Amino acid sequence: MDEPPGPFRSYGVQAVPQDLRRLRHELMAWVLSAGIDEDRAQDIVLASYEALANVADHAYHGAGSGVVDLDAAVHRDRVEVVISDHGKWRIPVVDPRPVSARGRGLLLLRASADRADISSGESGTVVTLAWDLAPVRP
Incomplete structure (x- = not known):
């Protein structure tokens, strides 16, 4: 990777499926333009999209x-992605079914990123994800 690309910033995106899918595609294009290999790019976009989906599902309930x-x-x-909402944290509801496909988003974030930090407060939730990159050779 030569010179890293400028930052990717997208503010005020509606937390609805069609807008979040568009944002996912834009993020993938940006990550690939940075010269990051496709496997690592998939991890970055998967974890980022999961955090975005969590905003749509949980931040603005009601x-x-x-x-x-x-x-x-x-x-x-490293690559760092920061996803912020302006909603309120809700304690997850436990799904009483024996096997549920829901409720694994935070596990996915932590498994896909080298670092995943989540902080919530009165002004919303901030998810900071980071991935280490191989050292650039001269």
Whole structure:
């Protein structure tokens, strides 16, 4: 990878499926333009999209749809994606069924990223995901 691309920023995206799918495709194009190999790019976009989907599913419950902000940057030795909402954290509801396909989003985030930090407060939730990149050779 030569010079890293400029940051990818998308603010005020409606937290609805069609807008989040568009954002996922834009993020993938940006990650690939950074020269990141496709396997790593898939991990980055998978975890990022899961965080975006969590905003749509959980952040604005009962308040209609809200917005989500995404910042991504390639640093010398890592890629970092920050996803922010302006909703309220809800404690997850336990699914009483023995096997549920739901409720594994945070596990997926942590398994797909090298680092995943989640902080919630009165002004919303911020998910910071990071992936280490192989050192750039001169």
